[in-house]
Amino acid sequence: MKIYKNFSLKKYNSFGVEVKTLWFIECKSICDIDAILKDERFKNIPVFILGNGNNILFTKDFNGLIIKIKIKEKKIFKENKKYVWLEVGAGEDWMKSLKYIIDNNWGGAENLAHIPSSLGGAVVQNMSAYGHNFRDIVDVVETIEIKSFCKKKFSNKECKFRYHGSIFNKEEKNKYIITKVILKLNKKPKLSLNYSSRHSNKDALLKELKTVSGKPYTIKDIYRAVTNIRKRKLPNFNTQGTVGSVFLNPIISQKQLNDLKKKIPDLQIYPANDTLYVSKNKESELIEKSNQVKVAGAWLLDEIGWAGKKIGHCYTPSNQAYFLCTDKKASGQEILKVIKKMQRDFKKVYGFELEHEVVIM
Numbered sequence: 001m002k003i004y005k006n007f008s009l010k011k012y013n014s015f016g017v018e019v020k021t022l023w024f025i026e027c028k029s030i031c032d033i034d035a036i037l038k039d040e041r042f043k044n045i046p047v048f049i050l051g052n053g054n055n056i057l058f059t060k061d062f063n064g065l066i067i068k069i070k071i072k073e074k075k076i077f078k079e080n081k082k083y084v085w086l087e088v089g090a091g092e093d094w095m096k097s098l099k100y101i102i103d104n105n106w107g108g109a110e111n112l113a114h115i116p117s118s119l120g121g122a123v124v125q126n127m128s129a130y131g132h133n134f135r136d137i138v139d140v141v142e143t144i145e146i147k148s149f150c151k152k153k154f155s156n157k158e159c160k161f162r163y164h165g166s167i168f169n170k171e172e173k174n175k176y177i178i179t180k181v182i183l184k185l186n187k188k189p190k191l192s193l194n195y196s197s198r199h200s201n202k203d204a205l206l207k208e209l210k211t212v213s214g215k216p217y218t219i220k221d222i223y224r225a226v227t228n229i230r231k232r233k234l235p236n237f238n239t240q241g242t243v244g245s246v247f248l249n250p251i252i253s254q255k256q257l258n259d260l261k262k263k264i265p266d267l268q269i270y271p272a273n274d275t276l277y278v279s280k281n282k283e284s285e286l287i288e289k290s291n292q293v294k295v296a297g298a299w300l301l302d303e304i305g306w307a308g309k310k311i312g313h314c315y316t317p318s319n320q321a322y323f324l325c326t327d328k329k330a331s332g333q334e335i336l337k338v339i340k341k342m343q344r345d346f347k348k349v350y351g352f353e354l355e356h357e358v359v360i361m
């Protein structure tokens, strides 16, 4: 295990921001983590756990220890006629792991195609897309508590998953290192085909599915269709600085929704605590049942002219202001300034906050 001092993080965050960390260590095993946590040099300094750095904005040098999790393994833990439980190291790459899952024809994860992530990061953020949340396939999460060095397992329920959140970025933020995840995958899944965005009908899943295959659709068809849509829609994360959506979708009251709908009658809404897709005819039922709903924030930001802007090394693509991008030369402070400006403009027009999803360090 190599220990680096005054180490550049440029290659370790998807915005490509140039900052340094006092200490940097890649841990390939639980033994590595145990040794590092017990090392006297790192006892009284801040510790931060890094996955693949796809959801982090570094705004300054980090005066502590960054542990990059590189635990890699994939094996079948158990299986029966209906399910397979796959044990995966927290440092495994999600896109490679999903390819393996799809090649084996195991279902439940196919809508989460083409999202850059480690397995650990996917749990922490409860990564979601196309009507699926990562929590739908998590059975058990294995961790080490940073303070006590003790191993602890969390059941799906104990992870307290919610919209882009879990116990690991909320109640117990930065207290546990995720080492392994046991995924429960379905051998005979019910496929989710209906995801659509009223904002941009060309992103409808069913429409894309028709171009990749005929009925009955399979796990592989959904995986291909979602990948196609996302490749078209998202910035190219191999060449541009991006964290995908910078902001969370705002959760608002019924009164706020009524006011908004007067201006934008077709605005997409979702259940407050989920990323489930809600069809147009289910909307009224949802609104009646809950005090709060989630609204498509990207749409609202586009409405106030934030799509297709360029400020210094930062820009927003013409199809979506939420995907703030850079040419990988922007500093963290420069990106933060643009994020704050977007939030101020949003609040001025709509009267409620636009919260950032990206982890700001």
Ligand SMILES: Cc1cc2nc3c(=O)[nH]c(=O)nc-3n(C[C@H](O)[C@H](O)[C@H](O)COP(=O)(O)OP(=O)(O)OC[C@H]3O[C@@H](n4cnc5c(N)ncnc54)[C@H](O)[C@@H]3O)c2cc1C
Binding pocket: 014, 048, 049, 050, 051, 052, 053, 054, 055, 056, 069, 090, 091, 115, 116, 117, 118, 119, 120, 121, 122, 123, 124, 125, 126, 127, 128, 129, 168, 169, 176, 177, 178, 179, 234, 235, 237, 242, 243, 244, 245, 359
């Ligand atoms: C082009 C692009 C598109 C995206 N699209 C989506 C999308 O559709 N849906 C979506 O939900 N997200 C999306 N994202 C955001 C990002 O991919 C996810 O949030 C992803 O799950 C982050 O994983 P990571 O490994 O990169 O985590 P990091 O960015 O490294 O870390 C995120 C957080 O998790 C913590 N963490 C990471 N690993 C561990 C661990 N092993 N133990 C404890 N804590 C840990 C970190 O401390 C940090 O707080 C996108 C990003 C990009 C660049």
